[in-house]
Amino acid sequence: MVTIKDIAKAAxxxxxxxxxxxxxxPKVGPVxxxxxxxIMDELGYRPNLAARAFVTNKFTSLGVLVPEILDPFMATFAHHIEKLCQSxxxxxxxxxxxxxxxxxxxxxENLLDHRVSAMVLHSKVISDEDLLKYSELCPGxxxxxxxxxxLEDRCVWLDNRMGSELVVEYLFSMGHRKFAYINSDFDIDDPQLRLEGVKSCLTRHNVKLPDSAIAYAPPFHEGGAQAVESLIAGGTKFTALVTYNDAMAVGAMNFMLDQGIHIxxxxxxxxxxxxxxxxDARPQLTTMRYPISMMAQAAASIxxxxxxxxTIDPTIQRKYTPSLIRRQSVIERM
Amino acid sequence: MVTIKDIAKAAxxxxxxxxxxxxxxPKVGPVxxxxxxxIMDELGYRPNLAARAFVTNKFTSLGVLVPEILDPFMATFAHHIEKLCQSxxxxxxxxxxxxxxxxxxxxxENLLDHRVSAMVLHSKVISDEDLLKYSELCPGxxxxxxxxxxLEDRCVWLDNRMGSELVVEYLFSMGHRKFAYINSDFDIDDPQLRLEGVKSCLTRHNVKLPDSAIAYAPPFHEGGAQAVESLIAGGTKFTALVTYNDAMAVGAMNFMLDQGIHIxxxxxxxxxxxxxxxxDARPQLTTMRYPISMMAQAAASIxxxxxxxxTIDPTIQRKYTPSLIRRQSVIERM
DNA sequence: CTGAAAGCGCTTACAG
DNA sequence: CTGAAAGCGCTTACAG
Structure with a gap:
């Protein structure tokens, strides 16, 4: 590889x-x-960005941590970060x-050791203390x-509780009174918060959600199927099924469709x-839209x-609320 | 950040x-x-990997190029590369x-400038010449x-032609004689190769595939829907629909289902x-499995x-053939 | 406008 | 077993 020295010598x-x-x-004579x-063009010189980053100790890369890039939700998240960075x-x-x-x-730690100056983390399992510690090591x-x-000003989050409240509110307004909920069995806070939202909204409407109407499973397609299966096997009756995420929802729908239950x-x-x-599901799934693209961009900007x-642009929103997308999987209940 | 100098001084x-x-x-006294x-532990020393990479001029990162990380196929590909690298x-x-x-x-070029020593590229639009040029700049x-x-020994590829031949062969063996094909309209070689496979197999069986039975659209869900729609509108009759990829297949199936056509x-x-x-589709989709995880790992290893x-492990396979996964979207035609 | 020199945080012959 | 010194490819005061 030709270096800056070679160019200096040749020129x-x-x-x-x-x-x-x-x-x-600044100020180099035009000639x-x-x-x-x-000379640079002739010799095909390409600056070594690694060396430059090293000496300037500046900003050339941004780290992203996701649980799993295969997860379409995470891929979307990563995609939007990458897009902004690329630009x-x-x-x-x-x-x-x-x-x-x-x-x-x-x-x-590997990201830290590589001296990325910024990172956007989707981490649910590390303790607050550890995160605080890392945040001191990496201002970005x-x-x-x-x-x-x-660390509020460096967090971008969703109001999970509110999200499920909106779901239940909507189903209630559509005449539903018998609910079941299938939740993720992961030991993180989202499932808990979403369940709380469901419960509090139901309580407000004086509707009961017995424990037998709640099933836990892994937050994937198969988990959704398992969860409804156990609900049905347990004799729970419901006209409205609230789910932790789309994957579980589709898994549950498919399971029920296969059983001859019409959705x-x-x-x-x-x-x-x-x-x-x-x-793409049939019926098309009514769901809460997680504004992940906006959130990813906000996080990367911050x-x-x-x-x-x-100083961080104060107009960047940090707390988001999902919004209802009505499609075909919900019908009015008289 | 504490550096090696600080440690040297303190110790x-x-x-x-x-x-x-x-x-x-080697050889440092145990004491x-x-x-x-x-001392390192006390001061919380973390080696600067960027500096190390710079001085050793060695292998610390691998670049991956995909058209679009959002595409689940590409996400799978990236996932397997990342997994191997992480290990x-x-x-x-x-x-x-x-x-x-x-x-x-x-x-x-950005990857090159960052001096990654290895990269795995999913590139369909850059010319062979350019790729050859880049390959000289980056041995990995x-x-x-x-x-x-x-550049055969640094390519990992799929036999697209053979893939579609296997599809058609299977449908033929199931008694189908009236075929239609919906293809990607991207200007890359895969659509062309897959179509060739379809045609050659059909020709072998003395079955015709008129141009009116071939439709082009973007290789996504909506494209699949568009493509069948135009086929049907054009009056083409078929009992077997061969598709460029799963996304188009599901889009086409959903469109037909919505029209009351049973799959x-x-x-x-x-x-x-x-x-x-x-x-997860209903009916579950019969398809050709692209062994992307094996291929991604092979590519990363090479x-x-x-x-x-x-010297590259000669047992690493470079050419792959997809295999038929039978599910529910194909039925025998008497 | 231009150059000589120091320095970024490491590793690695070389010498002892 | 250990250290002094050079060097990786750049940038950046400093001096002119």
Missing amino acids: NVSQATVSRVINNG KRAHVQR IGLQTFITSGHNDVIKEKLAI LVLINRLVPG PRDVSVVGFDDVVYAR AIQSAQQQ | NVSQATVSRVINNG KRAHVQR IGLQTFITSGHNDVIKEKLAI LVLINRLVPG PRDVSVVGFDDVVYAR AIQSAQQQ
């Missing part, structure tokens, strides 16, 4: 001058500038932590889908997230700004 | 010694080693090129899903790729080995 100028023309730096430029010439390091404390920590650290006390005539179903395939020690 | 040894204990290097280690402590840079020549080149460059003449009773449908949601100038 018969100093390294400093070469560096200045590379960076369109010399053109000359150096020509400003930032490389993105993507790593996954698989919802495992050890792995997530290793991944973050931002959390998505999580609210850490003491939405027999059971109305509502998902959560509005991932790509919600609309990360970049705080990495640069800038 | 009252040379930088060289510190460096040796960091790297578990000194322990002492230095203790050996390699960071992955993920970038996307959106099937645009300019963007793809920029992305690759590997192509996936593409075969570049002169598979009226029309049998076969996809291609076997992405996650093929099994990239890593050739980046290290190792």
Whole structure:
């Protein structure tokens, strides 16, 4: 690889001058500038960004931590971060932590050791304390889908509770009175918050949600099927099925359809997230839209700004509320 | 951040010694080693991987280029690369090129400038010449899903032609004689190769595929719907619908279902790729499995080995053939 | 406008 | 077993 030295020698100028023309730096004579430029072109010089990053100790890459890139929700998240970074010439390091404390920590520490100056973390299993510790090490650290006390201004999160309240409110307004809920069995706070939302809204309407009408399973397609299966096997009767996410919703719908239960005539179903395939399902899934693209962009912006020690644009929203997308999986109940 | 110098000073040894204990290097006295280690722990020293990479000029990260991380197929691909890299402590840079020549080149050049020593590229739009040129600049460059003449040993590809032949062969054996094909309208070679496979197999069986039985659209869910719609509107009759990929297949199935056409009773449908949601569709989609996880791992292994100038493990397979996954979207035609 | 020199945080011959 | 020194490819005061 040809280096700045080679160019300096070939152009018969100093390294400093070469560096200045590379960076369109200040005050280099137009003649010399053109000359150096020509030599660089001839020799096919490419600046070593790694070296530059090292010496300037500045901002060239942003780390992203997701539990699992295969998850379409996470892919969407990563996509929007990458898109924003690409537009400003930032490389993105993507790593996954698989919802495992050890792995997530290793991944973050590796990012830290690579001296990324910004990172956007989707981490649900690391403790608040550890996150606080990491945030001190990396001023550009931002959390998505999580609210850490003491780090509020570097968190971008969703009001999960409100999300499920809106779902239940809607189903209630459609005449439903018999509810069931299938929840994720992951030991993180989202399932708990969403369940709380469901319960509090139901309580407000004096509708009971017995424990037997709540089933837990992994938050995937199969989990959704398992969960409704156990609900049905347990004799629970319901006209409205609220689910933790779209994957479970579709799994549950498919299971019921396979059993000859008609959706939405027999059971109305509502998902959560509005991932790509919600609309591809049959019937098309009514769901809460998680504004992940806006949130991802907000998180990346905050990360970049705080990495640069800038004051953060106060208009960037940090708390989001999902919105109802009505499709075909819910019907009015008289 | 505490540096190696700080440690050297605090431990009252040379930088060289510190460096040796960091790297578990050769011959450092056990007492000194322990002492230095203790100081490092106390001061919370973390080696600067960027600096190390810079000086050793070695292998610390691998670049991945995909058209679009949102595409579940690409997400799967990226996932498997990342997993393999993670297991050996390699960071992955993920970038996307959106099937645009300019963007793809920029992305690759950026990767190059960052001095990644290996990269796995899913590129369909850059010319063979350019790829050859890049491959000289980066010995660890590997192509996936593409075969570049002169670069065969650093390509991992699928026999697309054979894939569609197998699809048609199967449908033929199930008694189908009236075929239609919906293809991607992207200007890359895969659609062409897959179509060739369809045609050649049909020709072998003396079945005609008139141009009116072929429709082109973008290779997504909506495209699938559009394509069948135009086929049906054009008056084409078929009992078997062969599709470019699962997304189009599901889009087409949903469109037909919405029209009251029963799948598979009226029309049998076969996809291609076997992405996650093929099994979640109703009816479950019969499709060709693209062995993307094996291929991704093979590509990453080759990239890593050739980046290290190792001789490449000859047992690593480079050409793959997809295999038929029978589910519910095909029925026998008497 | 231009250059000589120092320095970023590491590793690695080389010498002892 | 240990240290002094050079060097990786850049940038950036500093001096002129």
